[in-house]
Amino acid sequence: MDLTPNADQEAFVTATADWCRDNMPLENARERSPDLWTQMREMGWLGMTHTDLGLDHATEALVFAELGRHLAPIGALSTAVARRWTGTERRVGLVIPAADTVRILDGTGASLALGLRDGDAFTCALPAELASAASLDPSATLARLASTPALTPLGEPRAALHLQLLAAAYAVGCADAARDMASDYAKMRQQFDRPIGWFQAIKHLCADMAVRAAVARSQLYFAACALDAGGADAAFHIAAAKHLADQAAVENSRANVQIHGAIGITDEAYPHFCLKRAHLLTFVAPASRQILLDDAA
Amino acid sequence: MDCNFSPEEQQFRAQCRDWLYANVPSEKRPLNAIEAIDFDKAWQRRLFDAGWAGINWPAEYGGRGLSIVQQVIWLEEYAHAHAPWIGANFVGINHGGPTLILNASEEQKAWHLPRILKGEAIWCQGFSEPGAGSDLAGIKTHARVDGDELVINGSKIWTSFAHVADWQELVVRTEEGSQRHKGLSWVICDMHAPGITVRPIAKMSGQVEFAQVFYDDVRIPLANVVGGLGNGWKVAMSTLSFERGTGFIADQVKQSQEVSELIERARATGMIRDDRIAEQLAQMRAEVAALQAMTYRNISEVARTGQPGAEASVIRLFSAELGQRIERMAVLLLGEAMLDFRYGDDNAVADYLRGFAATIAGGSSQIQRDIIGERLLGLPKSR
Numbered sequence A: 001m002d003l004t005p006n007a008d009q010e011a012f013v014t015a016t017a018d019w020c021r022d023n024m025p026l027e028n029a030r031e032r033s034p035d036l037w038t039q040m041r042e043m044g045w046l047g048m049t050h051t052d053l054g055l056d057h058a059t060e061a062l063v064f065a066e067l068g069r070h071l072a073p074i075g076a077l078s079t080a081v082a083r084r085w086t087g088t089e090r091r092v093g094l095v096i097p098a099a100d101t102v103r104i105l106d107g108t109g110a111s112l113a114l115g116l117r118d119g120d121a122f123t124c125a126l127p128a129e130l131a132s133a134a135s136l137d138p139s140a141t142l143a144r145l146a147s148t149p150a151l152t153p154l155g156e157p158r159a160a161l162h163l164q165l166l167a168a169a170y171a172v173g174c175a176d177a178a179r180d181m182a183s184d185y186a187k188m189r190q191q192f193d194r195p196i197g198w199f200q201a202i203k204h205l206c207a208d209m210a211v212r213a214a215v216a217r218s219q220l221y222f223a224a225c226a227l228d229a230g231g232a233d234a235a236f237h238i239a240a241a242k243h244l245a246d247q248a249a250v251e252n253s254r255a256n257v258q259i260h261g262a263i264g265i266t267d268e269a270y271p272h273f274c275l276k277r278a279h280l281l282t283f284v285a286p287a288s289r290q291i292l293l294d295d296a297a
Numbered sequence B: 001m002d003c004n005f006s007p008e009e010q011q012f013r014a015q016c017r018d019w020l021y022a023n024v025p026s027e028k029r030p031l032n033a034i035e036a037i038d039f040d041k042a043w044q045r046r047l048f049d050a051g052w053a054g055i056n057w058p059a060e061y062g063g064r065g066l067s068i069v070q071q072v073i074w075l076e077e078y079a080h081a082h083a084p085w086i087g088a089n090f091v092g093i094n095h096g097g098p099t100l101i102l103n104a105s106e107e108q109k110a111w112h113l114p115r116i117l118k119g120e121a122i123w124c125q126g127f128s129e130p131g132a133g134s135d136l137a138g139i140k141t142h143a144r145v146d147g148d149e150l151v152i153n154g155s156k157i158w159t160s161f162a163h164v165a166d167w168q169e170l171v172v173r174t175e176e177g178s179q180r181h182k183g184l185s186w187v188i189c190d191m192h193a194p195g196i197t198v199r200p201i202a203k204m205s206g207q208v209e210f211a212q213v214f215y216d217d218v219r220i221p222l223a224n225v226v227g228g229l230g231n232g233w234k235v236a237m238s239t240l241s242f243e244r245g246t247g248f249i250a251d252q253v254k255q256s257q258e259v260s261e262l263i264e265r266a267r268a269t270g271m272i273r274d275d276r277i278a279e280q281l282a283q284m285r286a287e288v289a290a291l292q293a294m295t296y297r298n299i300s301e302v303a304r305t306g307q308p309g310a311e312a313s314v315i316r317l318f319s320a321e322l323g324q325r326i327e328r329m330a331v332l333l334l335g336e337a338m339l340d341f342r343y344g345d346d347n348a349v350a351d352y353l354r355g356f357a358a359t360i361a362g363g364s365s366q367i368q369r370d371i372i373g374e375r376l377l378g379l380p381k382s383r
């Protein structure tokens, strides 16, 4: 039992964080370079999930938390999961099914999309001319399909868990980003002749952000290890991780807006990037309350 | 990173479990410290004789010298087996002993540590005073050096188990006129010394477990100072950081068991159909899992670096507040039966009333949030 990253994993995290900072800063989330997908593929993140590489889910979770911290494209989740369970090397959109319609995120340039329905993973073919437009999350494009496409079940229960785990990792990263943005601002912004972080009302909001992020990250690590171990408790632990990570991402993003004051609610400042990403993630492989209540793990 | 215990650790777990199932006493631990003291001492002696006391304490002082992971496994199995709380031995095992291991002289360690492990010496912790709670550096109880003795005057309060204790980890001002963290000393105080008066204090749960202690020209040998005269703050902090790190593992396992029991009860009574209750229970289920994961992360950090991670105060804060949410849910599920509570009952209502202490004792939640904001996030110090 060791829930701290080993030396190889540390190296992955550092390399990912360094690259993201230089090439995919959070601040550019709504105007990513057109080459970003090619670069991400070259860096290996979209294909690191393939069994040939022999990397475990724990390493993936660590790397995807870093990607999530920089608000990497949401379609990287579906692409990485499809790589593992369908073998495709192509870009794969993310499906969010609803009762009345089907939403495709980051479907531009993809011919296939992947998502969950009733807890099972499926893929569907995308029309050649997908009319993608903006979505709530400024980093993601959205298309709505008028008629429900034919869904092809992947027939592999682990695929759904895999998507939920990586989405939880993204949310953990998002929660970290909001926490750090808030505490950086609280150290810098001065009112009443001192940094606002001096005031306990602000300091304690920041402390609660740190708690939520630490809680979610810890459960993410355990969940990833549980999936690697292949035990029956993996579904419970991943659901718990997703539930807590979504909560941490949404609540931290909301607190971050408050801590920024008026600038926090503007389009030009960055807090809304985290907030909108956090809300989007709650619709990606959401945790089932039933699994949380049922499983004694 | 992995969540599997090694074959040796699993074997150790099986040994813990076997012994506990055969030896956990069937009678309940009495509620009040005075009535519980014989029970506590006898149970600690049994643990010691069977080799389960001080699992990760050094072997030369009666411990087993095993790893912190094995200590955690023991505490997990201990809670799973519903073994009794170690009660009056808590301070010696979790504060006094570890502080001595880190700071005391060979002589002090050789005398005290085995007695703590055997349940022969009950310890209490005399840090807080009427005027110094969260602001511990405001300590006023003072000691004047007279030959090879300290002469102590003043008062401590909220001292758990003071009325049954043999020894006290006592922090006093040994340098006259010194301010704040300076001039304090950490002293092993004999609770049977002349001049000590103990006045027990009842809690709103009805339990009588802590007390106010008065010192009237109490004479303690200078040789009982630990870590050197004037170094009391440093020595005291080593205890507190321990408490914030690994001191509460059995409680965490108990919290997880409690959530499972609450879900069963909510199902049995049909209250689970209330959406708000179902949502809160699902939330707690996820949180107790995460608390365990966070503790494992912290333990892994200790195993790797010898130090608890900076996130120890996160665990402390989260665990205390989670515990209170669980206790509150338990009384919510009780409904009007909550009103039947009387002093002396040891049930969910008693747990609920006792549970208020969790966010006050050992550094209040407000103080923990300051620590997290300042030490973890680097925000400016407000005190």
Ligand SMILES: Cc1cc2nc3c(=O)[nH]c(=O)nc-3n(C[C@H](O)[C@H](O)[C@H](O)COP(=O)(O)OP(=O)(O)OC[C@H]3O[C@@H](n4cnc5c(N)ncnc54)[C@H](O)[C@@H]3O)c2cc1C
Pocket: A200, B124, B125, B126, B127, B128, B129, B132, B133, B134, B135, B157, B158, B159, B160, B161, B210, B357, B360, B361, B362, B363, B364, B365, B366, B367, B383
């Ligand atoms: C069950 C129990 C057992 C205990 N056992 C022991 C023991 O064995 N030995 C021992 O020495 N002590 C013991 N204590 C005492 C404990 O350490 C103190 O209660 C604790 O440090 C808080 O001090 P206080 O009670 O004086 O509260 P205060 O410090 O007066 O705090 C009152 C309120 O003010 C808040 N507050 C204080 N300072 C600040 C600040 N700077 N910013 C924001 N809010 C602040 C607190 O959070 C709290 O809500 C025990 C306490 C309890 C409840």
